[in-house]
Amino acid sequence: MNAKPPRGHVPLPVSGDRWAWWFLVPISVWQAVFYASSAVFLVVASFWTMKDYRLTPIWTLHNYAVFFTEFIYYKAYVTSLVFAVTTVAITILVAYPFAYALVFVVPKRWLGVALVAVIAPFWTNYLVRAYAWQVILANNGILNYLLIQARLITEPLDILYTLVAARIGLVHFLLAIMTLILYTTLEGIDKNLLEAAGDLGAGRLRTFLEVILPLSSGGLVAGAMFVFVLAFADFVSPAVLGGQAQRVFPQLVVDAVQWTVNWPQASAFAVIMVATILLVVGLFARWMRFAGFGRTVER
Amino acid sequence: MTETLDVELSHVTKRYGDVVAVDDVSFGVYPGEFLTLLGPSGSGKTTILRMVGGFETATAGNILIKGVPMTHDPPYRRDTSMVFQDYALFPHKTVGENVAFGLKMRGVPADARRRRVQEALELVNLPGVAHRMPSQLSGGQRQRVALARSLVVQPAVLLLDEPLGALDAQIRKQVQIELKALQRRLGQTFLYVTHDQEEAMVISDRIAILRDGRLEQIGAPQEVYERPASRFVAGFLGECNLLTGTITEVRGDTVAVMCGRLGLLRAPATGAWVRPGLRVWIGVRPERLQIGDGGDGANTVHGRIRHAVFAGTVTRYTITVEDAEVTAVVLGRKGHGVGSDVRVWWDVADTMVIPEAHGGEAT
Numbered sequence: 001m002n003a004k005p006p007r008g009h010v011p012l013p014v015s016g017d018r019w020a021w022w023f024l025v026p027i028s029v030w031q032a033v034f035y036a037s038s039a040v041f042l043v044v045a046s047f048w049t050m051k052d053y054r055l056t057p058i059w060t061l062h063n064y065a066v067f068f069t070e071f072i073y074y075k076a077y078v079t080s081l082v083f084a085v086t087t088v089a090i091t092i093l094v095a096y097p098f099a100y101a102l103v104f105v106v107p108k109r110w111l112g113v114a115l116v117a118v119i120a121p122f123w124t125n126y127l128v129r130a131y132a133w134q135v136i137l138a139n140n141g142i143l144n145y146l147l148i149q150a151r152l153i154t155e156p157l158d159i160l161y162t163l164v165a166a167r168i169g170l171v172h173f174l175l176a177i178m179t180l181i182l183y184t185t186l187e188g189i190d191k192n193l194l195e196a197a198g199d200l201g202a203g204r205l206r207t208f209l210e211v212i213l214p215l216s217s218g219g220l221v222a223g224a225m226f227v228f229v230l231a232f233a234d235f236v237s238p239a240v241l242g243g244q245a246q247r248v249f250p251q252l253v254v255d256a257v258q259w260t261v262n263w264p265q266a267s268a269f270a271v272i273m274v275a276t277i278l279l280v281v282g283l284f285a286r287w288m289r290f291a292g293f294g295r296t297v298e299r
Numbered sequence: 300m301t302e303t304l305d306v307e308l309s310h311v312t313k314r315y316g317d318v319v320a321v322d323d324v325s326f327g328v329y330p331g332e333f334l335t336l337l338g339p340s341g342s343g344k345t346t347i348l349r350m351v352g353g354f355e356t357a358t359a360g361n362i363l364i365k366g367v368p369m370t371h372d373p374p375y376r377r378d379t380s381m382v383f384q385d386y387a388l389f390p391h392k393t394v395g396e397n398v399a400f401g402l403k404m405r406g407v408p409a410d411a412r413r414r415r416v417q418e419a420l421e422l423v424n425l426p427g428v429a430h431r432m433p434s435q436l437s438g439g440q441r442q443r444v445a446l447a448r449s450l451v452v453q454p455a456v457l458l459l460d461e462p463l464g465a466l467d468a469q470i471r472k473q474v475q476i477e478l479k480a481l482q483r484r485l486g487q488t489f490l491y492v493t494h495d496q497e498e499a500m501v502i503s504d505r506i507a508i509l510r511d512g513r514l515e516q517i518g519a520p521q522e523v524y525e526r527p528a529s530r531f532v533a534g535f536l537g538e539c540n541l542l543t544g545t546i547t548e549v550r551g552d553t554v555a556v557m558c559g560r561l562g563l564l565r566a567p568a569t570g571a572w573v574r575p576g577l578r579v580w581i582g583v584r585p586e587r588l589q590i591g592d593g594g595d596g597a598n599t600v601h602g603r604i605r606h607a608v609f610a611g612t613v614t615r616y617t618i619t620v621e622d623a624e625v626t627a628v629v630l631g632r633k634g635h636g637v638g639s640d641v642r643v644w645w646d647v648a649d650t651m652v653i654p655e656a657h658g659g660e661a662t
Binding site: 190192193195196197198199200201202203206210211214215 | 352354379380387388391400404405448449
């Protein structure tokens, strides 16, 4: 019978090949040496102290206490959260219609071109792209030049060195990820379901709200998770495009390492960031499980 | 025509680029009728169904639903509902929500919706599954849910695209009978697509046989089986022994056909088109051939048994007759061995005369 197994159920291949276990060794060793051990050390170091510019195992909670007592740290943390959440929202608002058009509107023969257009920016280094945005967004940059020429504004807009510029750069970077995730999800929706909805009397909007949106909620959650993690931890766009006026939390981590050479402080901030990310990812995962397909119950 | 047809196609053509999928097809579906579109894959049957449902637009011609031209209207404006081959149940909605979907889109209030969903599920013998997800049901159950989902909106015409295609043979036979009974009881008009000729015979009031986008013949199952309009229809609806010959004489209601070394065979004159000199096919169903004594001596030939296969209920013989080979299916166990000489005969009434070229009526 061609009964499909329930969604999310992936049958494990019958493992008769004991040798396959050895394939796991290289990556496990790599992760253990370069990731797990460093992560453990990071957590341990976050409770240590700097003494005479040396990392010294004197145990303290001071590095964490600073976060809750010093306003600038707390403020940067909130800025980062807001920055990440708004970036997620903007990315979804831009990527969803685009992915929708790719799946349901763009003719098949243009699809390859369109997908390359989505992926192409990835071939340029992120840092290089951030500098390219400087050229566009600067007071005497291309954008302001065009707007003034078009007589839409008289004075150049102060975009560069604000979080708006940082968000533009970051959204541009993350758009490809979100678009591809949403594209795969939307592409996976059985087209017959849309015909069935139309057949039963649903117009385009109802079909979208009742069928497409709920069935793509999995992709939305996955994409949001990815984008949140990357946006929350990003310091390239805030540093290159955001300037120093509104600082985001990852910049403070960099400062702690580069300027004050305070390794324990940087470690504590890093731990706080990782904890935040784990919490958010956990919430997303929980929501995904509870929401199922985002269904509404008919009673 | 005084009675309004539920569906009427007039000179409908569908082209995809240079490919003609449906070629100048015209027919009507009467209220309460079970009409089956039958044909091999690529015959255009599904395209016709999809044009009636509004999923495809005809390149030329008109489609009327309940007498109203609907050729270019989208599915949601048509009084039709489709049962898809793979059922197309919404995987994120419960069975109840699936069945309620069409009612919800029509703005039926929640209580009425709940009641009608329950009735529809009872109708298809699936009470008490409303809260389950489609993935928790068997293929046969999902098929019924799809049926209920379409029936609940009480469409003028229910469109069914090989709805039993995914079921295994045993369940399929049973569901055919149930489906037919349900259709009768509700008086619901069905336009049904299948490539299975046996299914079409069992289930339909009338069958429209399609080939390469053209309508070959339309008629009641027995009519198309016993009076096929073309060699294709004769062969597609079941096994058929075909011999070629030339009409030598038309006398009253019988024709005489000269079939080479087999001699003169007689058949009923089935249409106004029969006239002496025409090249025709003579067709006889294997189960109508008799071996042994009997008959009035009209259609009688002598041959030698080449194969004899006992298949349980029946025995199949392959018999060499002059320069031809015929198949006879006889009830019961093997009565004649391979190599034995036999007398083969059949009733004049069981003989079919088929024009050699399709459209022979016109010549």
